[in-house]
Amino acid sequence: MKYLLLSLHFLFCVKLYEAKVVITADTTGPFVHKRPSLDTYNQQRQHVIEKQERRFLGADLMLTNDEKIVNSHIMKLKRAEMDEGFKDSFQFIPARHIFEKLDQLNSSKLFQLIRRIPKGAVLHAHDTAIGSTDLLINATYRPNLWQNGRFESNTPPTFVFSKTKPDGKGWELVSKVRNEMTAEIYDEKLRDLFGLYTKDPINTYKSINVVWDKFQQLFTTIGPIINYEPVWRQYYYDSLKEFYDDQVNYLELRGVLPEVYDLTGKIYSPEEIVQIYVEETKRFIHNYPDFIGAKFVYAPPRFGDDDVFRGFIKILKSLHEKFPKFVAGFDLVGQEDTGRALLEFVPELLKLPESIQFFFHSGETNWYGMKTDANLIDAILLGTKRIGHGFALIKHPLLLEEIKQRQICVEINPISNQVLKLVEDYRNHPAALFFADDYPVVVSSDDPSFWRATPLSHDFYMAFVGIASAQHDLRMLKQLAINSIQFSAMDKVDKARAMRKWESLWNGTMQTLASDISKGNLK
Template sequence: MKLIMIVTSLLLVLLKVSNTKVLISAIDSLNGRPTFDEYQQLRKSLIEEETNKFLGADLVLNEDETAVNEYLMTLKKAELEQGFNNSYTFIPARHFFEMLDRFKESRLFHLIQRLPKGGVLHAHDTAIGSTDLVIKATYQPNLWQKGEFDTKEDPQFLFSNEKPGEDDWEPVENIRQNLTPSVYDEKIRKLFGLYTENPINTYKTLDDVWNKFQHIFGVLTPIITYEPVWRQYYYASLQQLYDDNVHYLELRGVLPDVYDLSGKIYSPDEIVQIYIDETEKFKKSHPLFLGAKFIYAPSRFADDTEFQTFTETAKRLHENFPDFVAGFDLVGQEDTGRPLISFVPELLKLPDSMKFFFHAGETNWNGLSTDENLIDAILLGTKRIGHGFAILKHPKLLNEVKEQNICLEINPVSNQVLKLVDDYRNHPAAVFFSDNYPVVVSSDDPSFWRAAPLSHDFYMAFVGISSAHHDLRLLKQLAINSLDYSAMDESERNEAKSRWEESWHSAMKEIIRDVVKSS
């Protein structure tokens, strides 16, 4: 027994340079059990080894960060303890819509809002800004409406100098007054969002919510794509990101037909130029904002002829706007859309300089065309994977993600609202956070679920998905990753990280001054 104790003690020392699997095997081979003290040492070492693999574990916090972290973890532990004792009260265990009001009471959520979160790398252009911005757009003159609310067929909208040609088109300003402005505005808010007080019964299947989700884009398009609204909506979306302490954006867009009252239809190149102009204008008035880039992301429902047009547009935009157009993706429900393999012959013709950022594996299926999009995304050299929800079912692909440093774009709230996961504690990103995978947290389409541009997703990642032991280092690493895995070139990235670090450390001092010292 004495020999066993000596060898066990030596093995515990060797743990620092070995791994637990080897250690346990060696102890088992001794045909004896350690003492309770030795067992506790072994247990502690296992926990330490696991903790050292966490995303952000390598970061060293300074004095200010340590003070903020202590306060942060006090809040996190309190919410976890309350949830552990009564899971019905635990925000990440329930549907996001059911718990929206609870965020007002969460001091932890309000603290996360104050953190500089780097960038959003996965968001869709017409669903970033809140529905309030759409309501504001309906006050623009020359907007017409056909059809009524709360009927089987949703109303249609169009900006026009004259009645669009049919008797049942009416000016929105008249309809608003007939209903009263507050009633009309609330109907617009309901029309352009997935929110419902009873989400479980309203959306019984994934297809139910996706049908509504994709339908919203179609009804919304004629309002958003009116050229003055297009500019205003994008600029105001940047402001909402900025107010949520997000200082960089990579947006995906289909480049729909933008129009004006003269009947002009703007070309994809002109639409991209609008984005550039509004971004530069925003940067001039918001010095902390780091900029934006665009990922051209047309529909995955295109036929071969349409898709060839998309790739030609992608090449042209890539040549004409190399500093702004970051790359190419496809959007739309993967389960019902064409699989990525069907586009591969045409995709292989794109220049090597064209980066891919493919949606892939946004599904619960295993071994079907949807999750096998992950295979083609990786073989095509994608720089990031949008969602990647199904990748845990593909250990070889999961290994490739780590080996090739392919970033996974995690969108927690989107994944729950669109019915991939009911309880955030069961989200596959828990593995990514626990084993230091290349990962970022983004928000996808926050407008449609009344979420903040990023803070709600950060909260769910931090409280619902990550370990109770994950601390400020996780949130800091996620922010750093959003810049490291961005489409910025090296010089842009270095400058962005330097400026973000200044914002981060300023925020630490402000939080200590405003919150920590008064708590």
Template sequence: MCTQPGAALHLHDFGILNMDWLVKNVTYRPHCHFCVTPNGTFNFIFAHPDPPTPVPGKCSQWILLADHRRGLQNVTEFDHRLLQAFTLVTEDPEGTYKDQDAVWSKFETIFLTISGLVHYAPVFKDYVLQALLELHQDRVLYLELRAMLFPVYELDGSLHDRKWSVRTYKEMACQFMEQHPDFLGLKIIYSDHRFRSTSLVAQSVQAAMELRASFPRTVAGFDLVGREDTGRSLYYYREALGIPASHGFPLPYFFHAGETNWQGSPVDRNLLDALILNSTRIGHGFALTKHPAVWADLWKKGIPIEVCPISNQVLKLVADLRNHPAAVLMATGYPLVVSSDDPAVFGASGLSYDFYEAFMGIGGLEADLRTLKQLAINSIKYSALLPGERKAALHLWEQSWDTFIAELAGTSD
């Protein structure tokens, strides 16, 4: 894809940077230790002089990675094993992941595996900068990141809180923008997991309100993440999610809803609850075409669907993208934005791969440059940018688009 994809509005914090960087860069840094759990997965920690003793039965003794590699005959093979642990990529996906349970199990395990690497403060900062560079190379000019803001730790074990993380995201984005003036920054959608208790989600909603008040131009709102089919419904959390309104506090929601191919379950009805809760956008919305009344009301309110084609395919919602429900939405003119969810975990990068799949599979034979242009415009139009920021983003994108069209037509100098 040579054109400017625009903005990426549905990304998760540590699934956006090529996992090869974690293997080749981060695991080679000093003081990186690993242990192996009883089910064969890795845990990592940076510590000096020594990490705390692992909980008995939870993990083996910590091993310094540098020492371990020195004792190996084939370091390349070990690094390849790490890369396999960090992604869903496999030579036989149908055999390896026989159903949604299998692929989701590995998918969620990956984030637990890499957590000790990416939540180390120096790596956290470098990860943000490197991820911005990778996205910028794919001509993404702005992104909105779902982030759970777990504590970030230093080498001595001391911890940083959520505000430190948000401040660091902001600082890294500003630093990157100084070097790349055609990049317009990022915003954070603070998120919690949908298997947690109501009281803990209530605390997270309150934390989101505090973060939004402290960083109004960086924190865009709140979401609940995780597998919908096994998680709790939005209705289950209705009291917690009603806290901002009860305090007269405008906290935007960006709910994952309808990421399921089961109809009639409480989870399937997340789409209705997302509508009632006035979600700013709907993440995935895969089940929307099965709910025509909700579909009509969302359309009336102008609430777009964030479509992540590769994610939906890899996580086994749909095998053939020509059968993706978004094809119906696109054909009727419903507002869609294309994003990439966790591209690094899927073996992709940036945003262009998902744009390509949306164009080739979901758009059908009648998709053309107008389709690409509208999808890119939508990504800016339906972002959480302020009106002035959105106008600047559209102007910047239009310049890039005009250059692309000129090059395509062979009329550029």
């Protein structure tokens, strides 16, 4: 019996081997085991290249004559930068930290062209870090602003708006301190205080925890300034204008809803804060009718205990009931590695009605198989509509299949990922896979104020030049803009209206750019 089983096993292995040989011999694809002729080899190689390119993000788009002219020019600029970088990668902008190359980037002809292209929407940005540092500095010229502490201390000064001198020692009017130091020196110190920018980012931020500590401290530092009700209104409105000027026509912003206050001592409720957003958005659209609009994602921190979290849920339900069109859904924010895992909140989240959508930060980590990494699983199982960052997704083949099948959009934030120490060189960013294989993906800017970036153009540049293939062209940028509308929280009717507005802007811009290029006005 033993020998019979051995014989059968041997015959099975022989048949299996023969089957494999037959299968290999019959393969008609480009990767065959026999060495072909040179002509056949070249045909197979071209077939592979074309097959890959058909999977690129935006590969299905057909360009108009105007777009072809623009595409030819934009690819000439892209190839020039990439060819120079290929010769000396140390000089290649996306290979270095953005703080080291910011001046060079701002003077790039390709970047200046990208600034003119309509980009659709930003779907991932945090409300108190969307406006430029200049907006915050302007706010410090308002009367009744006090500071405690000077810039020379290791502890940053604290600020507050108040009719009278706040209790305690050390408080001085900002206007007095500014006059003593001169406005130019004082404002430059504020500029350094209100962001992460440094000329030596590699040595300044030696680990992810170091940069995250400074990052989170920024919100504490600027909070009493930006949370002053008149500033809160003006900062949001002026931020919309900066997005609009950067060719962004729709915004979905995340916010923790901090304690907004005024000089009477009033603390505004979450509902009152959102009402301010609604009013200022309407005012902006009235003044700029081609702006599509904005929505809000309530996104409190992921660090509170269960009682705190239940308080967040109570606020969420109230906002959802009072602002069903404006409040898009829910998220949790903060450093994932040090925060509570999404799994801990699942019991309460499952109780929420289907009408409340989820847009979870998840996978914003370099850890593989740890609790942070597992947030991706729970975000998808909870039915998240989009994934914030998703940096760790490429380590999970099954989850990659799920986000494609379910069309869960991944919000890529290139500059944020570098500044917050997930990746050093954009050429190594995992989003290259998403661009190469037409995943549901958008590019956003996260907290552009803190890294002296534009609302979206800097991130578009890094995605286009640093992460994407050298062969990716204007179609990719166009598809990213289209995706930003398709994967927004707008309903079908509003998406159709938004798409018509964006297409009008896009076509008009392409016509203008094509004309400028043809006349030699763009070099």
